[in-house]
Amino acid sequence: MNGRIFTDYQMFSHVLRNIFPMMVVNSKKEIQYVNELYCQFFRYNPAELIGEHISKVRYISSIFQTCIIEDISETEGKYLERNVEWLDKEGNVLNLPTVVTGMYNPKEKEMFYFIIVKAGEQADGKKFTLNHFHFLHSLEQAVNETNAVVVTDIDGNILFVNKRYCELYDYKFDEVIGKNPNVVNSGFQDRAFYKEMWETILQGKIWSGELRNRAKDGSIHWVQSTTVPILDDSGRPIMFIAIQTDITDRIHFERSLQKKIHEEFKKTVRNLYNIVFKYREVDGEIKFTLLEGRMAKRMKLSLDNISMEYLKTVYSKEQYERIEYHLRYALKGKLTNFEIEAFKRTILVYLAPIFEDGEVVEVVGTIIDITNRKRAEDIARKMAYFDFLTQLPNRRYLQEKAEEFIFEHEINQKSFAVMFIDIDRFKNINDSMGHSAGDQLLVQLSKRLQSAIRKEDFIARHGGDEFVVLINNVDEKETHHYAGKIVKELKKPFNYRNLEIFVRPSVGISMFPRDGIDFDSLLGSADIAMYKNKKQMNSDYQFFTETLRQNILERTLLEMDLQQAVEREQLELYYQPKIDLRTREITGVEALVRWRHPVRGYISPGVFIPLAEETGTIVQIGDWVMRRACEQLKEWLHQGYPPISMAINISTAQFNHPMFDQKVKQVLDEVGLDPKYINLELTESMMLDKERSEEMFHKLRRLGVSISIDDFGTGYSSLSYLSNFPITHLKIDKSFIRDFNKSNKAIIETIISLAKALDMKVVAEGVELKQHERFLVQSYCDEAQGYFYAKPMPARDIEKWFAVNQSDLKENDQLNNVH
Template sequence: MEHIHGSYDSILVFFSYIIAVMASYTALDLAGRVSTSKGKTRLGWLLFGAAAMGMGIWSMHFVGMLAFNLPITIKYDLIIVLLSVVAAIVASFIALYVVGRSKLTGVQLLSGALLLATGISIMHYVGMSAMLIHITYTPIIFILSVLIAFGASVAALWLAFYFRKGGQRGELWKKLGSGAIMGAAIVGMHYTGMVAANFHNSSKSALFYGVILDQKWLAYFIAGGTLFTLGLSLFGIYISKRLASKDLEIEQNEKWYKSLYENSQDGIVSVDLQHRVISFNSVALQLTGYSGKKVINQPISALSTIIVSEDQEKVKQMFQSTFQGERSNLETAIIRPDGIRLDLNVSYVPVIVEGNVVGSYIIFKDITEELRAKQKISHLAFHDELTGLPNRRMFNQAIAQAIEDSSISKSSFAVMVLDIDRFKMINDSLGHTVGDQFLKEVSKRIEKSAEEYNVILARMGGDEFTLLCREYESHETVKALAKQIISSIQAPYRLKDSDFYVSASIGISLFPGHGHDAIQLLKNADTAMYEVKKRGKNGYQFFTNELDHILQEKIELEGDLRKAVERGELLLHYQPQIRTEDHAMIGIEALVRWEHPSKGMLSPGIFIPIAEETGLIYEIGTWVLREACQQMRKWHAEGGPLIPISVNLSSQQFHQPKLAEYIMAILEETGLESQYLELEITESMMMDASVSSSILNQLNDFGIKISLDDFGTGYSSLSYLKMFPIHKVKIDRSFIRDITENNDDKAIVSTIIAMAQHLNMEVIAEGIETKDQLDILMDNECRKIQGYYFSKPLSANDVEQAFFIPSRVVVG
């Protein structure tokens, strides 16, 4: 059989490559449309894409066949040509289906490439069989063409899958480059297959219907038509993408809006022009307590009944104004169907489209806790946190208002300043927690005492209370109120399983006689209150001009006292403690005095209360303790009697941290042995047994003696005498003063002496001024005394002259 050779039309070959590139580019674009579509739309894009891509590949193949010129006329079997078209479309359908998946595994890629290569190979060789001429194939080149088809399919599927989502930078040029590679691979397979074909000069009959085609013009016609079709496809894809981009943008905006709407922490209700609810979020249902079925498509008026009645009309007016394009906001409250009340902040926002109001948003949030917090802050700003009473700020405002009203009505009002006597002792010894409980009870008692009067009670801080008394009939009314308060405060307080007693000191100032503003009225009432304390506490006092002079002196004294220690103005006097049998000195008490540069010698009763109020007592107490120890050590070194020195310990010193170490440091510094130091404490310091026991046992372990001063004047339990290491009991001078005339005082003193002796304690009486007092004490076997009968407090030099020098002479 004669073998014939042909030639190629280079222009048509070029056209076939261009068709392959455009078909590849179209496939890459179509893959993206398929992957982003769903349902029927996805199937439509698959069919359209398969047709466009398949026709493009087939056209490339057929134009490539027509580009091959043989010296004889070639007829084509039209039905087989059409079958090759179907094969191309089916292969394209498989390719687009594979790359349209969400994932593409290696197995899926190879399987899809194998099917696509099979389809392309079938298309090519079925198309070749449509030529009505005998053709044989070189096996090796034939197999190579199939392998090229498989490689081209792998590359085509991977690139199509890679570019299917789009959005990469430089996507157009990447797709064009990939299309050129894919086109070259497809063309390479086709022309490799053509090289494998051997044409023989003998014809064969058509199986279906044979036609003669003008190869040149038909090829140009097919190439032009295919390019036009692919161009229309790409243009359609471009338009579709633009529309899809718009749709996607709208969809994304809707999703953003819906996400904001649904995830907002505020309740949102959408209302149309007919005032019907058309949408709402879950928060709106949670806040209102309604169900979705009860709300949707319902008139907003039917749902507004939960708004508190006093706000309904105002809310309605604001809602109506929204449809005039106005935005409004208000705070209101609702009563939910379950009875729960919520405070809401509500905003009415018009929905405006193209300049027209088409509806309204009702946006609301729960501000119940926020309002409660504001109310609490406002309350705390004007009320005492512990007792709930008005505080200083609110009381000052009340006085200012009273001044304004009284100035117009020409009336008067009273300001009372009340201070609890001995509160500091309770607070220091029992702790702040018990002190707070005590203050709450005190405030309740004062409120109850004043409930029949037109009074405003406030706590100014600590244990200081103030009262504003208005519309009283006379000064007697104010006095009656003060007496009633004092009486109620005197009743015992049950604290830590024990009864405690306190009293109150009240100072009173009157408007307008004692001041024309809050500052002056409070200052003058405070001055009167301190005068009560100075006179022994537990009473009341109206302000007088003389008291103002006393206050100024007190302020001056405070300023001078702060400099007294460093200036060396303090000094010690010493009062001997005597044994009655032989009048021998058995001890000595150190008493502080102040040599004021202009006022002369001042007793402790004048400046010690000031020191305790200002906190100077610790510095003064330390100086007294060190000075007393130094003096006693000096007397011991000079041959004086080996007797102890007694030093009063203040409450602040007693409750300081590491008291025992503090005392021992002073003893070590001065060189005095601990057995010669006797610390005098009061019953009030021992109220908290657990704290006091630890302190006193430490002092006792160091060899320091403890003396209980002013015994019988406090309110503590007698059980303390056996609980604590107390060495000496000191009978207070208040029982000694009238002992010769008052049988009660005599009985008390006798009882104290007997009790101390039974407990193996020393007992000493102070304040002995007459022989009659001494005789009664001796009859009751009290052998140790201290008082003016034997000696008043003396300077160190006078003590030496009166007691130490004479005893040395006798010894000598």
């Protein structure tokens, strides 16, 4: 039937039970099973959900909306992934990526639905993508008939075993889940053997070897085991998949052969499935003396037709020479084995010499069909070396390929390029259009990149929306050509559901050996160049230079110093007066933060404020500015200075705190300052999330503080928020004052008229000339600030300015004549 066929859905849930919230629903849409993570995430007890209809936890916004079960039915029970709105116990609606797949229980003759909610990371921080789910299923199908499969977590606890594993070791599924693989340890291999194995797989490398295991009934089984680590995005193992082939017959035969070297054993080997053969050297020629086994009959081989001449007709010259090499190597008294393709199968050949009086008299060989095992190993290797989504090589493969490039180009004294590509604002696509759109875009991007490079070049997905291209045997001049070609391809529109999506790639390039002689250095240099390209929008790509490295180093050092600037009391507040254009009185000051570095001296806010916003330090700095400004104003009022307002700039990161209003109230309460003296300067961008920002604006106004929209006219200017938000002041951006042309004058007049109509006050920033002031007075602007009145000053200087300039401003006859 269509869909995935499962005989016991609880069995496979062991693999994912500690990874994602999960439930099982029957065809009546009744919940049959939920795991512990589901209950924790959605705040339910299992008893509250078992037997309930899925509508209890599935948010349905309209009668026309289908249940996700109908949607999977339309896909004929195949794998389906999309965002689904779920309800937690509190009634909150959570929009989360969800996977559904059909499964069939033959005992109950009923279809069930396996639902997995991709709710972020595991509790221990290890990532596990649901693409692994597909590969585990494919892996089980590839090996289920002849090979045992066991999946363990990083600590060695068994998460999953297949049917063949249970048959081989005589255990039931539930008897081994959660146990350590040493449940089948026979004690034959010592601790050093297993230590070496674990050291290998914990380094992310594949381990292969022979194990002597003990079944539940005490019987011994020899297996050829291959263990593949499954890595997360950072390259660390998160689980291990072991594929085991039973080689007990072969081991028993080889051992019994040594004991009965002179006995005739045709009758023994004839009924074996694997091929057993013997050969010896006669007059320099290899002559086969025995060929038995059921597999030989299937391949239509017999002692009558097998010969070296026959092998020449079956294999290519290169393959034949390889076979002959191993056959003669064993005749020299050496154990050997090799793999080769034969009759559309993959076979493994073991050769063991037989001695008499210290001389090789004959060689015995076994041939094992390992086709299924090789298929399984191919799938496992694909999981280890390729990205699941784009099918491009992953970071591990990139590392190995880059080392090959370095070795070859160093020997030949050639150069090659490392191109680091990052897609700007990719997160916006995921957030606005869903993760399926982002995934489709990444798939299309990978195909574009593959079409833009040559066969000798190499491309890999480094992680997320990052790609790395190795351009073979090129100098910098030639790299310009290939880089331009790649960027041109990526700038073409991508299609998603008949929508055109445009992206901008940021591209950084480093050259071997100029910018590094090892891969980490080359990638780091390309990353630095990419970051520079992301900041400068006027170029398609950026080559690495030592100047860029120095700038990054200085920026990193500055970032480290900035994080400690508050504790080391290196920050200081300056204050710029605001003047009432009608009365000529000082109405308030704006608090502006300054940083005096002990070594670098004065650092411009234009340098450290953007850095603080990028690193998150702006919240700490903003909180310090608010408290210090309130304390200073309180001190001035206590000293008898006229009551004025204190304008404080608020960063987006501060405003986005869900308890921002309470943080403001806490500062005012602790300082003992009346909120009416505080004016919070916010930006238009903070109102993009209308519902949340409008609520916060009202909370702040209820505290009693006033609110200004800073830099008005340069951002998200909308009449709707002006009428709906409790705004008290508009600050005209200084760019309109600085470029004092006819158009900007009209904009200034429009802003003033709009503010008056909405009962708001208007403050003009950047007033530097008398003509600026005269125009603002004639246009009925309320307040102004700028170098025409005073530069920003420290508290001690502005106190002197209060005394000297208050009277001078009132006695300005020219200004009064304007009124």
